[in-house]
Amino acid sequence: MNKLKELLAELKPAMAEISQQPGYPRAVYEPIxxxxxxxxxxxxxxxxxxxxxLFNEHYSPQVIQVAQAVEMFHNFTLLHDDIMxxxxxxxxxxxxxxxxxxxxxxxxxxxxxxxxxxKLAEVGDITxxxxxxxxxxxxxxxxxxxxxxxxxxxxxxxxxxxxxHQKTAVLLGFSLxxxxxLGGASTAQSQQLYDLGISIGLSFQLMDDYLDSFGETAKxxxxxxxxxxxxxxxYLWNEMWNRLENSQQKEIESLYAEPDSEIITSVKRxxxxxxxxxxxxxxxxxxxxKSLETLAQINTVGDQSYLSEIVYxxxxxxx
Amino acid sequence: MNKLKELLAELKPAMAEISQQPGYPRAVYEPIxxxxxxxxxxxxxxxxxxxxxLFNEHYSPQVIQVAQAVEMFHNFTLLHDDIMxxxxxxxxxxxxxxxxxxxxxxxxxxxxxxxxxxKLAEVGDITxxxxxxxxxxxxxxxxxxxxxxxxxxxxxxxxxxxxxHQKTAVLLGFSLxxxxxLGGASTAQSQQLYDLGISIGLSFQLMDDYLDSFGETAKxxxxxxxxxxxxxxxYLWNEMWNRLENSQQKEIESLYAEPDSEIITSVKRxxxxxxxxxxxxxxxxxxxxKSLETLAQINTVGDQSYLSEIVYxxxxxxx
Numbered sequence: 114m115n116k117l118k119e120l121l122a123e124l125k126p127a128m129a130e131i132s133q134q135p136g137y138p139r140a141v142y143e144p145i146x147x148x149x150x151x152x153x154x155x156x157x158x159x160x161x162x163x164x165x166x167l168f169n170e171h172y173s174p175q176v177i178q179v180a181q182a183v184e185m186f187h188n189f190t191l192l193h194d195d196i197m198x199x200x201x202x203x204x205x206x207x208x209x210x211x212x213x214x215x216x217x218x219x220x221x222x223x224x225x226x227x228x229x230x231x232k233l234a235e236v237g238d239i240t241x242x243x244x245x246x247x248x249x250x251x252x253x254x255x256x257x258x259x260x261x262x263x264x265x266x267x268x269x270x271x272x273x274x275x276x277x278h279q280k281t282a283v284l285l286g287f288s289l290x291x292x293x294x295l296g297g298a299s300t301a302q303s304q305q306l307y308d309l310g311i312s313i314g315l316s317f318q319l320m321d322d323y324l325d326s327f328g329e330t331a332k333x334x335x336x337x338x339x340x341x342x343x344x345x346x347x348y349l350w351n352e353m354w355n356r357l358e359n360s361q362q363k364e365i366e367s368l369y370a371e372p373d374s375e376i377i378t379s380v381k382r383x384x385x386x387x388x389x390x391x392x393x394x395x396x397x398x399x400x401x402x403k404s405l406e407t408l409a410q411i412n413t414v415g416d417q418s419y420l421s422e423i424v425y426x427x428x429x430x431x432x
Numbered sequence: 433m434n435k436l437k438e439l440l441a442e443l444k445p446a447m448a449e450i451s452q453q454p455g456y457p458r459a460v461y462e463p464i465x466x467x468x469x470x471x472x473x474x475x476x477x478x479x480x481x482x483x484x485x486l487f488n489e490h491y492s493p494q495v496i497q498v499a500q501a502v503e504m505f506h507n508f509t510l511l512h513d514d515i516m517x518x519x520x521x522x523x524x525x526x527x528x529x530x531x532x533x534x535x536x537x538x539x540x541x542x543x544x545x546x547x548x549x550x551k552l553a554e555v556g557d558i559t560x561x562x563x564x565x566x567x568x569x570x571x572x573x574x575x576x577x578x579x580x581x582x583x584x585x586x587x588x589x590x591x592x593x594x595x596x597h598q599k600t601a602v603l604l605g606f607s608l609x610x611x612x613x614l615g616g617a618s619t620a621q622s623q624q625l626y627d628l629g630i631s632i633g634l635s636f637q638l639m640d641d642y643l644d645s646f647g648e649t650a651k652x653x654x655x656x657x658x659x660x661x662x663x664x665x666x667y668l669w670n671e672m673w674n675r676l677e678n679s680q681q682k683e684i685e686s687l688y689a690e691p692d693s694e695i696i697t698s699v700k701r702x703x704x705x706x707x708x709x710x711x712x713x714x715x716x717x718x719x720x721x722k723s724l725e726t727l728a729q730i731n732t733v734g735d736q737s738y739l740s741e742i743v744y745x746x747x748x749x750x751x
Contacts, residue, residue: 136573137573138573138576138577140580141573141576193538196534196535196538197535197538197539198535215516215534216515216517217576217579219516220512220572220576220579222542223512223541223542223545224569224572226545227569227572228569230561230565231562231565231569234558234562234565237558239553239556239558242549242553242561243553246546246553250543250546250547253460253539253543253546254455254460256539257457257460257536260535261459
C-alpha cells in the first residue's frame with residue numbers, strides 16, 4: 114500500500130484546500146466545508162494522479178485541480194443523494210440535511226457543484242469539461258434509476274448493472290481518463306483508461322453489495338444486512354430470487370411481512386444455498402480480470418506501479 | 433415593442449429546443465421539459481441577443497447557446513428555489529416538487545444545471561465560463577441571504593439591496609456581458625454592459641416589490657400583498673418601518689397577531705403615509721436613470737435599438 118499512501122500524502126494539501134470554504138454568508142459555506150472535511154478514502158483523486166503518472170512524472174496544476182474536482186463532485190452527489198434517500202448518517206456523522214436543514218443542503222450542494230465547475234474552468238480544457246458533463250449526466254440518470262428501482266417489484270440484472278455503471282463506474286472512468294489526458298495520453302489510451310475505470314467500478318460495487326450482506330461490521334464500517342432489510346434488488350438479490358422455488362419466495366415474502374423476523378439470517382442462508390453469493394463473487398472477479406487485462410494492455414512510458422496497486426487493492430477487497 | 437418581439441421570434445426555435453428533453457429515464461427529464469415549457473418572458477436570453485447586436489449583426493451559434501444557457505440556468509434556480517421556499521405554484525402551474533416529489537425536483541434541477549454547463553462547453557469560451565461561475569456563486573449566496581433574512585427581525589437596506597443584487601441583478605449583468613463579449617466587445621465595454629445589467633436588475637426588483645403591494649392582480653398576474661403577509665423585509669417595508677412611530681409599529685405587530693385582520697390595507701396605508709412608497713419608486717427611478725446613462729455611454733458600431741427598447745420597457749414597467 115506504499116504507492117497509494119504516497120499519492121494520498123501528495124493529495125493532502127489539495128484536499129485540505131477544498132475543505133476550506135471562507136465565503137459569506139457562512140450558512141451556505143459551512144456545510145460544504147463539513148462534508149469535504151468528513152474524509153473518505155479519497156480514492157477518486159488518487160486515481161486521477163495514478164493515471165497521470167502512467168504518462169508523466171511531474172504534476173501540473175491542472176491534474177491537481179481535476180483531482181480536487183472529482184472529490185468535490187463525489188461529495189456533491191453524496192450531499193444531494195442523502196437528501197433524496199433520507200439518509201441520516203454519512204461516514205458516521207449526521208448528514209447535512211439533518212445537521213442543518215433540507216433547504217440548506219440543497220443550496221450548499223448547488224454551490225458545491227458550481228465550485229466543481231470553477232475548478233474545471235481553472236483547468237481550462239474544453240475536452241475534459243465535455244467528458245465531465247457527459248459523466249455527470251449519466252450519474253444523474255443512474256440516481257433516478259436507483260430511486261425508481263426501489264418502487265419496482267422486479268429489476269433485471271441488466272437494468273441493475275446498467276444502473277451501477279451509471280451511478281458508480283462512470284466517475285471512476287472519468288477520473289482515470291482525465292488524469293491520463295492531462296498526462297499526455299492519446300485519445301485511444303485515454304479510452305482504455307476510461308474502460309478500466311468502468312470495470313473497476315462494476316467490480317467495486319458488486320463487492321460492496323456482497324459485503325453489505327456478508328461482510329463484518331468492524332471491517333465494513335456499517336451494520337450488515339441493510340440492503341436485505343430494504344429488499345434492494347441487487348445482482349446478489351436477483352441471483353437468489355430467480356433460483357428460488359415458488360414456495361421459498363413465498364416464505365421470504367411472509368418473513369418481510371412479519372416484524373422481528375430473522376429476515377437477514379434467512380435471506381443470507383438462501384443467498385448461499387442458491388449459489389447467488391458465489392455468482393456475485395464470480396461476476397466481481399470477472400470484472401477484476403477485465404481490469405487486470407486492460408491494465409496490462411496499456412502501453413505507457415511512465416510509472417504503472419501506482420495504478421497497479423490501486424487496481425490490486427480494490428480487486429482484493431474481500432473484507 | 434417591435435424590437436423585443438423580433439428578438440423573441442428569433443429565440444423561439446432555441447427555446448423550443450431546450451424544452452425538448454428526449455433522454456432516459458423519462459422521470460428525470462420530464463420535469464426539465466415541464467419547467468422550460470412553462471414559458472416566462474424569456475427576457476434574459478433576449479438581453480443576450482440585444483447586447484450581441486450592439487457589436488455584431490449576424491448571430492453566431494455561440495450567442496444562441498449562451499441565450500439558451502441563461503434561460504436554463506434561470507429555470508434551474510426557480511426549480512430549486514421553489515423547493516427551498518415551499519412554493520406550490522409557479523407561472524400558474526404546480527411547481528415540480530408538488531407535481532412530482534422533492535427527490536425528483538432536486539435531481540432534475542441538478543441535471544438541468546449540468547445541461548447549462550453542456551451549453552457553456554459547446555460555447556467553448558473559458559472566459560465566459562469563469563464569468564458564469566462567478567455569477568452563479570453570487571446567486572447561491574443571494575438565495576442563502578434571502579432565506580436567512582426571513583428569520584431576522586430586522587434587515588438593513590444595505591443588506592437588502594446587496595441580496596437583490598446577488599439574487600436578481602447578477603444574472604442580468606452576465607446576460608448582457610456575455611452577449612457583448614461574443615459580439616466582439618472589448619473588456620471595458622463588456623464591463624459597462626455588466627454594470628447596465630446590474631442597474632436594470634436593481635430597478636426591476638424594486639419595482640417588483642412595489643407591484644407586489646401596489647400593482648393590480650390582473651396586470652401583475654398574482655395576488656397582491658404576498659410580501660406584506662409574509663412580512664418580507666424589502667426596501668419598501670424598511671422605509672415604512674423606520675419612519676413609523678413606536679406606537680404605530682406596535683399597532684402593526686398586533687395586526688399580525690390577529691387573524692383575519694385587514695393587514696394588507698393597513699400596511700399599504702402606512703407605506704403611502706410615511707412616504708415609503710415614493711421612496712421605493714424614487715430609488716427604482718434612480719437605477720433607471722443610471723441604466724439610461726450607461727446605455728448612452730456605450731460606444732458601439734452596431735444596432736443599439738434592441739437593447740434600448742428592453743431598457744425602456746423594463747424601466748417604464750408601472751403595472
